[in-house]
Amino acid sequence: MTMDFMTAVRTCLTQKYATFQGRASRSEYWWFFLAFVIGGLITSLIWLPLYMIYALALLCPGLAVGWRRLQDTGRPGWYIAIPFGLSLVNTVLAPTMPSEQAMMAGEMPNMGSVAVSAVLGIVSLVVFILYLWWLTRPSQPETNAYGPPPVPQS
Incomplete structure (x- = not known):
């Protein structure tokens, strides 16, 4: 087959x-x-x-x-949109890198957005592994x- x-x-x-x-x-x-x-x-x-x-x-x-x-x-097909949605949310919420001048002045990016991005990154990794498992099943x-x-x- x-x-x-x-x-x-x-x-x-x-x-x-x-x-x-x-x-x-x-x-x-x-x-x-x-x-x-x-x-x-x-x-x-x-x-x-x-x-x-x-x-x-x-x-x-x-x-x-x-x-x-x-x-x-045996899973609903619309589940394929979940990783794309997570990626989009992470892209929108990703912290911006400070400029070189800001780095020299010791300014740091907003740590709240860095934490949210880190959590979304971990969730995305878990979802990626789950989807890889699902897509390789017989x-x-x-x-x-x-x-x-x-x-x-x-």
Whole structure:
């Protein structure tokens, strides 16, 4: 029931670009993830704006395959948004670095925002490990609330 690299990429980019219903096998998810990482490395080495375009273009299929992968393990697909939300909150609340002049004068960043950012960082790490665990679990062999087990496409 495994999917090869090319089939997984083709499925995620053409057949299920924005499909959030159904299930995705481990091989479909991880092959697409590998393709995304390789493409991201190549585009970032070429030109940073190209990488940004690439990442935006693959945001929807990346979320969709993650959504379907969680459903394949019996979890609600919307859980895939939790790490993104934590990252966004941490980015918004992250303390700003003091300027060089402020550092010379002995000024420190707001320690309350540093503490909040540290706690959010620890929570994000725990969530990352949990999601890594979930995304590597085998598919539920039987039909679950999200449909029948995925069938490899050729």
